[in-house]
Amino acid sequence: MRRALACVLAASKARSQLNGARLPAVAGFDDASGLRASGIMVAGKKYMYLRNDEEMMCGKQGQGGICIFKTGQALIMGTYNQDMSPANNTKEVGKMADYLKEVGY
Numbered sequence: 001m002r003r004a005l006a007c008v009l010a011a012s013k014a015r016s017q018l019n020g021a022r023l024p025a026v027a028g029f030d031d032a033s034g035l036r037a038s039g040i041m042v043a044g045k046k047y048m049y050l051r052n053d054e055e056m057m058c059g060k061q062g063q064g065g066i067c068i069f070k071t072g073q074a075l076i077m078g079t080y081n082q083d084m085s086p087a088n089n090t091k092e093v094g095k096m097a098d099y100l101k102e103v104g105y
Helices: 015-019 023-029 033-038 086-102
Strands: 041-042 045-052 056-061 064-070 075-080
Touching: 023 033, 023 045, 023 056, 023 064, 033 045, 033 064, 041 064, 056 075, 056 086, 064 086, 075 086
Parallel strands: none
Antiparallel strands: 041 045, 045 056, 056 064, 064 075
16 A cells, blocks of 8 residues: 545544545555654644554654554544543554454455
8 A cells, every 4th residue: 555545434523524635644554764754644633653563553643642553445543632542542443443354344
């Protein structure tokens, strides 16, 4: 996956602006060097790149952050604020990614 054109399957009102957006963060799954330098941009917000592996990427912004999981056909993004721990966000977004993988996405 190099770059993806977003097609939103489900989103909150705040995230509905992703539809049709280019997501350069997708390339970060293959080579994170650009994200280390410039951060993760999603829906007009910049998150400081923290880490990633072949299936998951994390970023931070203030007291909140974002976790992005990759499946065969989708990117699952979950944001959190000061009221949720990063670990719980990663766990819940990971569960959704696992489910989508099980059903073929």
